[in-house]
Every structure is written in C-alpha cells, then in structure tokens.
Amino acid sequence: MKYLLIYFGMFWGFSMISQNKEVLYGLEEVPQSMLLNPGARINYSKHIGIPFLSQIHVNGGSSGVSVYDIFQESSTNINDRIRSKIFELKNTDFFTATQQIDVLNFGWKSKKEIYFSGGVYQELDFVLYFPRDLAILAWEGNANYIDKEFDLGEISTTGDLLMVYHFGVNKKINNKFTLGLRGKIYSSMLSFRSVNNRGSFATRISETDNNIYEHIINNADLTVNTSGIASLSELDGSSQVMSKVLGRAFFGGNLGVGVDIGATYEINEQWTASASVLDVGAIFHKKDVESYKVDGEYTLDGIELLFPPLGSGELTPTYYDDLVDEIENEFPIDTITSSYTQMRPVKTYASVKYNFGKAIGGSGACNCLKMGENQEYNQAVGFQYYSMFRPKGPQMAATLFYYRRFSNYLSVKATYTADSYSFTNIGLGLVANFGKVNFYIIANNLLWYENIAKAKSVSLQLGFNLIFAE
Amino acid sequence: MKKKFPLALIFIAVLLFFSACIKDTDFNQTDAIEITPIIELDFLFSNITSQTFTDIGINNLVLSDTTNFNFLNDEFTVDNLERAEFYFKNTNSMPVDFEMKFQFLDDNNEEHYLISIPIISGELNNPVISEHIENIETDGIISLTMANKVVLSIEASSSVDNLEGTLKLQSKTTYYLKIIQ
Incomplete structure (x- = not known):
C-alpha cells in the first residue's frame, strides 16, 4: 500500500490538471493550436510535426486536495489530515488524468488558400468523482451514522484510451474571418x-422490532460499461495485453466519429475574438463489450434462529449460507454484451484579445508585409473561457493572458487561470523558431514549482515541428 | 548573435521546469495510516415460546441451534479486528429464569469463546428486559477469530410447558477495525 500511495502521490504531483490547454489556445505560432481551434489564423505555408514529438502532453487534476495536504511534514497525525480532507471534499470534487501524444501532425496550404491539416494522436482521459459518502463509510464505519443514507449514486467515473485520426480544413474567408472544421475518427x-x-445504504433502528437495527440497501441501480477490457482477461501476460491493445489503435477498436469547429474574427486592428467547439461526436462500442448491472433492494436484520426440532442425524438449518444466497439472489450481477454509444466530452473555448505594442511588419495602419490585412502587434492581452462536459456537469475555467512576441524567433504567453482546481494558476508558454524548427514548451501552476506537492494541478506540454514560412 | 537570445531563454525555461521539486513532504507517513471504521451489525435474533420447547419434547428444558459465522475467521477479520462488543437484549414475559449461552466454535467443534447470560423471569403483562454487553479485545479477539460458527443454547430453570409469554432475543455487534498496511 505504501508504494502504491507514493506512486499515486508522485503521479499526482507531476501530472495534474484537466484537459484545458489555456496557454496553447490561440498561440498561433504552434501548429497544435489548430487542434484547439481549427479556425485559428495560420501564418505559414506548411508544417510537419516531428513524429511522436510534436506534442507530448500530460496533465491531470485534483479539484480539492494536494499531495502536500496529506503528506506534509507536520506535527499533526496523517490520519487526522486524511479524515479532515474526506469531510472537506464534496461529491462534485474530482480527480482527472489526461495525456496526449501526437503520433503524426502535418498541414499545407493549397493554391486556393485553404490550409489542410491532419494527423493522428493518442489520448488517455480519466475522471473519478469523489464518492464522499462511501469514503466516510469506509473511513468511519456506520456506528456514528445511524439513520444516515449513504448515497451509492456518488459512484461516477469514466476512462478512455483511444487513437484519434483527424483531418481539417482552415480557410481565411476574408480579412476578418477565418473558419475551420476538423473531422475525427476515434478508435x-x-x-x-x-x-x-x-x-443508498442506511443503518437504522429497527421499525419491525425483529432485531436492534435494519441495514437497508434501497433502490440500488449500478452499472459499469466496459469495452475492450473483457477479452484482456483471457490473455497471458502483459506483452499479449499490450499487443492486443495496440492492435486496436489502427481502426481495430470500437470506432466513432466527431467534429471540431472553430473560428477567428478580427473585429479591428486591436480586437480579435475566437471560439471553438471540440469533440462533438460519439464512439459506438460494439466489439468486446461487457456491461455489468446490479439492481435491487434488501433489508438485513441479522440471522433469526428458529430452534427446529431435529431428528437423529438431521442437520441444523444453514442460516448463514441461506442468508448469503438470499443477498446474492437479490443483487444478481447481470452481464450485458449489447452495444452502447458513448458521447465524447465536448470542450468549448472562447477568447477575446486586445492587440497593442509595436507594429510587426511595418508601422501605422497597414501591414506592409501582408498588404490589405490588419496590422499585427507584438503584444496582446485577453480573456479566455473553457468548459468541458463531464458526467456531473461542465468543468469550467476562466483565463487572463498576456502575449508578447519578442522577435521572429521567440514568443511568450503568460496566463492566469481560475478553475475548479485553484485560483492561483499561473502558466507560461514559450515558442522558439530556429530556422524551420519550431519548439514549444508550456507549463502551468508555476507558483507552486518551488514545491509542486502543494499544487492541485500541474501540466506540461512540449513539442517540435518543422514550419515552412509563406 | 540574435539567435543565441532565444536559445538561452529556452535553456533557462527547460531548466526551470526540471527545477520543480516536491519538498516538505514525507511519504513514509504511509506507514502510519490507519483506517479505523466502527461497524454496527445485527447479530442473532429469535422469538421463542413454550411451544418451541415442547416441540422437542414434553418437559424439555433446553433449546439449542447453530449457525455458521464464516466471516469471523476469514483473513480480513483475523488481520484487522481489534475489538468486538456484543450487545444482547432479552425481553422475557415468561415466569421462568433462563440461562443463555453463546459458544463460538471452529470446524472441529472446539470452543474458542463462551458468553453466558442470565435472564430474569418476567410476567405476561410485565416483561423484564435483561441486557448484557460483552466486550472482547486482545486475547479474546484472537480466540473469537478462530471460530466460524455459533451455538446458541437456552436452558430454562424450570418447566415451561403450557406457559404463556415469549422470550425475545435481539443482539448486535460493534466491530472495531484497525486496517493498516
């Protein structure tokens, strides 16, 4: 248990926040920003991501507790700190972990000024809502909670490992408006x-007076849907499991379709607005599907002894075994193999920014490098909104940002984000171009870098691309 | 010369990232984590009359019944049960004293723990409640968790034939667990 907890703690510390990529959004020098807004402005003629290195992204989050909260060096007992957190957390608090690796990423501008882009990326997405009542029951027991109804409905978790094949188009419709659309196939x-x-589960003083208490499971209806997991139990060893799972990456798994749509609107030289909606789609789970369903009601009030008259050689009734059988019969686990459809978690970005500072490519009201287009400036400030649909409602974040382009070689974007995790999330992204080589590195929760155990979320993205100027 | 500028910044940025650390934490505290739930669970109950005795035979003074209690000696209970407190409530409206015995046995019927409870006689319109609390810990817990069945015996101090009234047993157990790694 110790090593499991340490591993969990380290993972927690190093790879936390939600899927929000607030620094990368709108960072137009990086081709992967098109994955966040297919309608982003594009100022290059083509790009090629370095395979497997064009985007490495790990993140995750805990909305209510940090590693430090539990494992701090302190005179207080760790058990008191855990207990305190269990009661402090709400059933809407959650733990998430997401990870993405770009396998391929490429794009080019056609003669008709349409920018086509495509690629393949692998994604892991996990969320677990904190089942507060069950945690209290496990930590404290029921003795001090007679009559309390522990909510079994707080169990809420999803997890997905998938490969995404995507292809998008991006077109600058006119000087002000850029529109983009991306189609996706999920495997x-x-x-x-x-x-x-x-x-619910409750222990209450007996109303029938049969015994002291009644232990009641009321109106239980629990379901777990799985796909791609049941067949793995038949395999021998991790290499076979790995081989089987990877085999599904190339359209061998359960397939789905989705779409991203986005746009950028340059209101005037100073003001720009943009928005995108990502992953509007679904995965149709048809192969290797197993769903487990338990429902029923039961009241337990102990074992009643009947003292039956027994003849010679007769055995006493099997009270205990009968009770176990009765409970199992009340809660049969149905295994269902029928297909099911899973909606993808839809993400939404919206942004407005104000451009100012030194004119790029000339001065005054015209862009002398791109005649007829709005003047670009080397600095901007703005506001971004992000939301992602989760089983218990959207997770939202609001971001203020400052962008500065130092030269053709270097741009920086700094963000301040308020979200479910904290109100102290400072992020920083740095984009550098060495000739055709484009490198970016993005991290957030920098305030906690001195001791990231105190951070409820930390994320990292980095990648390399080759970019060919217009 | 200009290109060295971003190179230096990138170098610093990457260094900054790898300078992140975890400190003021002690993961060895996992050794001290103890989960100590207290669980209330109904135990045995019964409701007997003089008929229950006479079904076995006229002038019969003893009733006995047995039930398995498999979870008492399963690995989880053996490893984690610190203390068990049994509470027995007998409501007697028969004008006879009883002696109630709970024997905790293993598969070979070897007794590992015994609880004896005297029950005071009552009246049909004035039942008498006899309560008993049995607190079991330390060596008692070791003995208790070697058993996996319970024999309940009820012995009447005198004949109960044709007596009115009931002897009602209600009971529960409070299990004090201590779960450590």
Whole structure:
C-alpha cells in the first residue's frame, strides 16, 4: 500500500490538471493550436510535426486536495489530515488524468488558400468523482451514522484510451474571418464508464422490532460499461495485453466519429475574438463489450434462529449460507454484451484579445508585409473561457493572458487561470523558431514549482515541428 | 548573435521546469495510516415460546441451534479486528429464569469463546428486559477469530410447558477495525 500511495502521490504531483490547454489556445505560432481551434489564423505555408514529438502532453487534476495536504511534514497525525480532507471534499470534487501524444501532425496550404491539416494522436482521459459518502463509510464505519443514507449514486467515473485520426480544413474567408472544421475518427482501445448510478445504504433502528437495527440497501441501480477490457482477461501476460491493445489503435477498436469547429474574427486592428467547439461526436462500442448491472433492494436484520426440532442425524438449518444466497439472489450481477454509444466530452473555448505594442511588419495602419490585412502587434492581452462536459456537469475555467512576441524567433504567453482546481494558476508558454524548427514548451501552476506537492494541478506540454514560412 | 537570445531563454525555461521539486513532504507517513471504521451489525435474533420447547419434547428444558459465522475467521477479520462488543437484549414475559449461552466454535467443534447470560423471569403483562454487553479485545479477539460458527443454547430453570409469554432475543455487534498496511 505504501508504494502504491507514493506512486499515486508522485503521479499526482507531476501530472495534474484537466484537459484545458489555456496557454496553447490561440498561440498561433504552434501548429497544435489548430487542434484547439481549427479556425485559428495560420501564418505559414506548411508544417510537419516531428513524429511522436510534436506534442507530448500530460496533465491531470485534483479539484480539492494536494499531495502536500496529506503528506506534509507536520506535527499533526496523517490520519487526522486524511479524515479532515474526506469531510472537506464534496461529491462534485474530482480527480482527472489526461495525456496526449501526437503520433503524426502535418498541414499545407493549397493554391486556393485553404490550409489542410491532419494527423493522428493518442489520448488517455480519466475522471473519478469523489464518492464522499462511501469514503466516510469506509473511513468511519456506520456506528456514528445511524439513520444516515449513504448515497451509492456518488459512484461516477469514466476512462478512455483511444487513437484519434483527424483531418481539417482552415480557410481565411476574408480579412476578418477565418473558419475551420476538423473531422475525427476515434478508435477506442479501452473504455469504461460508470455513471448515472443510484441507490443508498442506511443503518437504522429497527421499525419491525425483529432485531436492534435494519441495514437497508434501497433502490440500488449500478452499472459499469466496459469495452475492450473483457477479452484482456483471457490473455497471458502483459506483452499479449499490450499487443492486443495496440492492435486496436489502427481502426481495430470500437470506432466513432466527431467534429471540431472553430473560428477567428478580427473585429479591428486591436480586437480579435475566437471560439471553438471540440469533440462533438460519439464512439459506438460494439466489439468486446461487457456491461455489468446490479439492481435491487434488501433489508438485513441479522440471522433469526428458529430452534427446529431435529431428528437423529438431521442437520441444523444453514442460516448463514441461506442468508448469503438470499443477498446474492437479490443483487444478481447481470452481464450485458449489447452495444452502447458513448458521447465524447465536448470542450468549448472562447477568447477575446486586445492587440497593442509595436507594429510587426511595418508601422501605422497597414501591414506592409501582408498588404490589405490588419496590422499585427507584438503584444496582446485577453480573456479566455473553457468548459468541458463531464458526467456531473461542465468543468469550467476562466483565463487572463498576456502575449508578447519578442522577435521572429521567440514568443511568450503568460496566463492566469481560475478553475475548479485553484485560483492561483499561473502558466507560461514559450515558442522558439530556429530556422524551420519550431519548439514549444508550456507549463502551468508555476507558483507552486518551488514545491509542486502543494499544487492541485500541474501540466506540461512540449513539442517540435518543422514550419515552412509563406 | 540574435539567435543565441532565444536559445538561452529556452535553456533557462527547460531548466526551470526540471527545477520543480516536491519538498516538505514525507511519504513514509504511509506507514502510519490507519483506517479505523466502527461497524454496527445485527447479530442473532429469535422469538421463542413454550411451544418451541415442547416441540422437542414434553418437559424439555433446553433449546439449542447453530449457525455458521464464516466471516469471523476469514483473513480480513483475523488481520484487522481489534475489538468486538456484543450487545444482547432479552425481553422475557415468561415466569421462568433462563440461562443463555453463546459458544463460538471452529470446524472441529472446539470452543474458542463462551458468553453466558442470565435472564430474569418476567410476567405476561410485565416483561423484564435483561441486557448484557460483552466486550472482547486482545486475547479474546484472537480466540473469537478462530471460530466460524455459533451455538446458541437456552436452558430454562424450570418447566415451561403450557406457559404463556415469549422470550425475545435481539443482539448486535460493534466491530472495531484497525486496517493498516
């Protein structure tokens, strides 16, 4: 348990926040910003991501607790700190982990000034809502909670490992408006979800007076959907499992379709607005599907002894075994193999920014490098909004940012984000161009870098591309 | 010369990232984590009359019944049960004293723990409640968790034939667990 907790703590510390990529959004020097807004402005003629290195992204988050909260060096007992956190957290608090690796990423501008882009990326997405009542029950027991109804419906978790094949078009419609659309094919490798559960467990003073208490499971209805997992149990060893899972990456898994749409509107020289909606789609789980469903009600009030008269050689009734059988019969686990459809978690970005500072490519009201287009400036400030749909509602974030282009070689974007994790998230992104080589590195929660154990979220993105100027 | 500028900044940025650290934390504290739930769970109950005795035979003074209690000696209970407190409530409306015994046995019927409870006689219109609390810990817990069945015996101090009234047993157990790694 110790090593499991340490591993969890380290993972927690190093790879936390949600899928929000607030620094990368709108960072037009990086081709991967098109994955966040297919309608982003594009100022190059083509790009090629370095395979497997064009975007490495790990993140995750805990909305209510940090590693430091639990494992701090302190005179207080760790058990008191855990107990305190269990009661402090709400059932809407959550733990998330996401990870992305760009396998391929490329794009080019056609003669008709349409920028086509495509690629393949692998994504892991996990969320677990904190089942507060069950945590209290496990930590404290029921002795001090007679009559309390522990909510079984707080069990809510999803997890997906998938490969995404995408192809998009981006067109500058006129001097002000750029529109983009991206189609996606999802190839799910592993998936599970347990949402919309319900039911309760309570211990109350007996109303029938049969015994002291009644232990009641009321209106239970719990479901776990899995795909791509059941068949793995038949395999021998991790190499076979790995081989089978990777085999699904190339359209061998359960397939789905989705679309991203985005736009940028240059209101005037100073003001620019943009927005995008990502992953509007679904995965259709048809292969290797197993869903497990338990429902029922039961009241336990102990074992009643009947003292039956027994003849010679007769055995006493099997009270205990009968009770176990009765409970199992009340809560049969149905294994269902019928297909199911899973909606992708839709993400939304919106941004407005104010450009100012030194004119780029000339001075005054015209862009002397791109005649007829709005003047560009080397600095900008703005506001961004992000939301992502999760089983218990959207996770939202608001970001203020400052962007500065130091030269053709270097741009920097700094962000301040308020989200479910904290109100102290400072992020920084740095983009550098060495000739055709484009490198970027982005991290957030920099205030906690001195001791990231105190951060509820930290994320990292970096990547290399080759970019060919217009 | 200009290109060295971003190179230096990138170098510093990457260094900054790798300078992130975890400090003022002690993961060895996992050794001290103890989960100590207290669980209330109904135990045995019964409701007997003089008929229950006479079904076995006229002038019969003893009733006995047995049930498995498999979770008492399963690995989880053996490893984590610190203390168990049994609470028994007998409501007697028969004008007879009883002696109630709970024997905790293993598969070979070897007794590992015994609880004896005297029950005071009552009246049909004035039942008498006898309560008993049995607190078991330390060596008692070791003995208790070697058992996996319970024999309940009820012995009447005198004949109960044709007596009115009931002897109602209600009971619960409070399990004090201590789960450590």
